[in-house]
Amino acid sequence: MEFRKLLCPGDLGGGENTLRLTRMFARFISVGYLAYLAILLPSINMLAPRMDSWWTPVTVALVFGSGLLPGALSFRSDPTPMRVTSGVAAALFLVAAASWPLAWNGPDIGDDDGVWLAFFPGVASIAAVIVWPTVYVFGHLVIGCVAVQVINFVARGETDVGLLAPEIMFAIMFCTLFVGGGVMAMRTGRLLDSTTETTYAAAAVAAAGHARTVERERFDALIHDSVLSTFLIASRGQPKEVVGAMATTALAELDNIRAEAVPDQQFSATEAINHxxxxxxEADDTAMFRVLQERDHKTADIPADVIRTMGSALSEALRNSRLHAGPNTTRTVDANLTETGLGVVVADDGAGFDPASVAPHRLGIAVSIVGRLSNLPGGSAHVDTRPGSGTRVYLGWEAR
Known part of the structure; x- marks a missing residue:
């Protein structure tokens, strides 16, 4: 466990986006190691006679073998071995560079040649990107570039130390382009995971809040639409049949709450009409309420939110008529039940109006009636009116 932490000091976790990038980088690293092995075989063979006999086969096996493992392990569901071997590959590159002076025997190589380790320090540092913190990654990059350029300097037998610094700086800057891109890509993945997690948490909180609001509105609607409305109708001397039917519906809904009925309950045709x-x-006790139902067809149960939305829009239409239609206006409400839907027409014979003349800040029709039904799946609404010809508000819903 301690060895794993040493090779993999970064966070072994990560979200879906980070993991996807990690697998991509692991495969890219392994392809890079394989390509450099094929390209550098002549250089490896050229340097082998100048090294102790053990160094070349052991170093090639460890450096390139460890570099091929992350890509091979990236196809496993568990990403831990892939990440650990990436840390191993990065560490073994520095070990190989550190062991070079112990096995170097000479003679010097040509000025145009180089030790094969000096050709891909950046690939080893990209392997470190997968598992190490950024400061460790760039530390690895600097140490690796300095080490291999010093090795090249010694292997060529150069004596002008002034030439070493430009070589080191060029190697660091060249490798930083690719390593920096890898660091930023991984950072983007972690940021995206963090943002996604935050978004999901916020969505969960919002959903919980919405659920509480819906439940609260459900209870408010029950008290308002059933209990208080029943008392109101009873107090205004409505026929006993109407009061009795509404009282029965109110008691049934109270029983449903006691039985923990779900908010998306269904209303029967009778319950829908009563609502x-x-x-x-409630909106206008003088309005005539009529029910039109096809006798040959049985109306299916209707979702409660449909009935409540229609009821709210109906009430708003009646209130608007009372405010604007003028005195001595007759209002009617016709409810039409079909096999698959429900239609309501709220009509008056009042003054009417020009819809184009309604001020933008007057939202009663646009929001409380048309907008409310438009936001209801299967719902529709429109207003038919003109000055002097009364107003008809059509509310409709069809099951989908």
């Missing part, structure tokens, strides 16, 4: 009637009476 709409209650909404009509």
């Amino acid at each position: 709409l009637r209650a909404a009509s009476v």
